[in-house]
Amino acid sequence: MTHRTIDEILPAIAAKALGGGPVSRDDLLAVLARSDDDLLDVVAAAGRVRRKFFGRRVKLNYLVNLKSGLCPEDCGYCSQRLGSTAEILTYAWIEAEEAARHARCAVDAGAKRICLVAAGRGPADRDIERVAETVAAIKDSTPAVEVCVCLGLLKQGQADRLREAGADAYNHNLNTSAGNYSRICSTHTFDDRTATVAAAKTAGLSPCSGAIFGMGESNEDIVDIALALRELDPDSIPVNFLIPFEGTPLGGHWELSPQRCLRILAMFRFAFPDVEVRVAGGREIRLRTLQPLALHLANSLFLGDYLTSQGQPGRDDRAMIADAGFVIEGLDEPTLPVDRHDLVITRHRGTGTTVPANT
Numbered sequence: 001m002t003h004r005t006i007d008e009i010l011p012a013i014a015a016k017a018l019g020g021g022p023v024s025r026d027d028l029l030a031v032l033a034r035s036d037d038d039l040l041d042v043v044a045a046a047g048r049v050r051r052k053f054f055g056r057r058v059k060l061n062y063l064v065n066l067k068s069g070l071c072p073e074d075c076g077y078c079s080q081r082l083g084s085t086a087e088i089l090t091y092a093w094i095e096a097e098e099a100a101r102h103a104r105c106a107v108d109a110g111a112k113r114i115c116l117v118a119a120g121r122g123p124a125d126r127d128i129e130r131v132a133e134t135v136a137a138i139k140d141s142t143p144a145v146e147v148c149v150c151l152g153l154l155k156q157g158q159a160d161r162l163r164e165a166g167a168d169a170y171n172h173n174l175n176t177s178a179g180n181y182s183r184i185c186s187t188h189t190f191d192d193r194t195a196t197v198a199a200a201k202t203a204g205l206s207p208c209s210g211a212i213f214g215m216g217e218s219n220e221d222i223v224d225i226a227l228a229l230r231e232l233d234p235d236s237i238p239v240n241f242l243i244p245f246e247g248t249p250l251g252g253h254w255e256l257s258p259q260r261c262l263r264i265l266a267m268f269r270f271a272f273p274d275v276e277v278r279v280a281g282g283r284e285i286r287l288r289t290l291q292p293l294a295l296h297l298a299n300s301l302f303l304g305d306y307l308t309s310q311g312q313p314g315r316d317d318r319a320m321i322a323d324a325g326f327v328i329e330g331l332d333e334p335t336l337p338v339d340r341h342d343l344v345i346t347r348h349r350g351t352g353t354t355v356p357a358n359t
């Protein structure tokens with residue numbers, strides 16, 4: 001086998017991604033294996049792909065934690081897990097009006113998507129009705145905003161009900177590879193997670209699913225996650241970097257460097273050329289002063305605070321975006337390239353549903 005140089009590998013990978021992909025497993029591994037000396041070459045090559053499909057637009061997303069802490073599940077990375085002693089806010093479901101008020105402020109600050117999240121294994125049907133009310137309150141006050149819901153594992157019919165209530169998307173992250181899953185969680189399985197993402201997609205919700213890095217995974221694990229996500233064909237992919245809360249099993253895990261985070265983001269851009277790649281939790285503490293480089297790879301980020309930890313001030317995010325020569329995506333601008341989706345839309349209104357017909 002001939003040994004390819006960096007000058008040959010990256011343009012070939014970028015050309016494949018610019019044509020829409022798919023980029024092979026070996027090529028994705030080659031991106032992760034680059035040295036820090038090659039970092040700017042990697043960012044430049046993946047940046048071309050980002051600009052082709054998303055220009056210089058940055059989508060801002062805003063998290064509303066509807067119910068915080070005291071989860072019965074044991075995901076090792078999570079500050080809300082069973083047995084966590086992390087000093088986080090814990091509270092029961094907030095009112096729909098309170099969520100709508102936070103959403104309104106976030107939209108005024110530039111957010112295009114509101115992500116409604118509640119800790120737990122999965123919702124009861126009464127929780128779905130509560131969230132349906134919240135979705136309606138947000139849509140009443142800001143009709144153009146996208147609403148994504150994240151409530152854990154869904155039971156039959158629950159995704160349809162959220163779609164009927166006006167939710168646009170459902171988030172459920174795979175978090176780590178199938179081979180690694182039992183190392184980070186014992187109370188549910190990788191297959192449970194993929195089934196919920198598939199159910200959301202079948203119900204007509206835009207699938208959002210991503211991962212967390214910094215939990216001791218190898219390059220092979222990272223590519224395994226990316227390829228598992230590719231099977232699910234998500235519209236948006238949050239790329240999280242572990243926030244190592246003291247009081248959780250992964251507290252003190254600080255091994256990720258900013259350079260490795262950027263290579264992971266570049267690998268996701270090559271693997272998903274025309275999909276929303278979001279630099280998500282851990283952005284500030286992991287990328288630190290290299291955050292602006294992530295804008296050349298990801299086309300989306302979270303504005304403001306995370307579920308249980310604080311992000312940098314929103315004004316600093318907006319200033320960083322402007323200083324780096326990017327622009328905030330408007331409410332009326334489509335995020336994904338128009339040719340990413342089929343023109344055939346499965347009917348979820350009228351006869352056989354409780355949603356009014358299209359008359």
Ligand code: SF4
Nearest residue numbers: 071073075078081119
């Ligand atoms: S990630 Fe979700 S399911 Fe897992 S412990 Fe945290 S809140 Fe519970």
